[in-house]
Amino acid sequence: MENFSHRSYWFKVFVAYNATNQTTTTFLHNLHLSEYEFIQARFDEVVLHPLSIHPMFVPVLVMELLFHEALAQVRFVFEDSVRLRHKAGLVKDETYKHLEQENLDIEEEATTALSHEQKIVTLLEKMEFAIKVGNKLMAWLKDFDTSTMTDELAEKFHTAGQIIYNRLEYIVDGLDIQLIRVNRAQSLTRLNRLGVCTFDL
Secondary structure (H helix, E strand, O other), X not given: OEOOOOOOOOOEEEEEEEOOOOEEEEEEEOOOHHHHHHHXXXXXXXXXXXXXXXXXXXXXXXXHHHHHHHHHHHHHXXXXXXXHHHHOOOOOOHHHHHHOOOOOOHHHHHHHHHHHHHHHHXXXXXXXXXXXXXXXXXXXXXXXXXXOOXXXXXXXXXXXXXXXXXXXXXXXXXXXXXXXXXXXXXXXHHHHHHHHHHHHO
């Protein structure tokens, strides 16, 4: 599992599960410090410890990390696309007239809008990738054989798996819904760039 993000390096997650002794080995590679701290904080939550019986525990934590990172970026690009519309006076509604900025630097705003368009393309790729990975993880959850486990252990394993599946489903659905906001932000940002450019004509 890799994040394929646009940065100096990708982080990678490797998981190996030994069904004979129910042990999972996980290797996380190239996390930023803030990402490591996020994962570590989730590890430290006692309420989550029963889920560590399942080999998909760490991958779902990584999916949560991608989810929170994406939401923060969605909020930024969406709010920024709306802000420029108001600042440039592209909204013909008196309600927002007080937000219009005088002596707007058209060239700078057009350049900024183009930069935000590029960020949105990157964000869309990141979110679509996370959705694809999340769907694969949910599919893999059905592939674990519990026939060699005791009834008690198998029950705990299935319970953990169901909780993890539900969380993955929530994350994938959430990202899918947020794609609507990102697509709208992309359209608004493109219109903003075209709108401010026409001021020079």
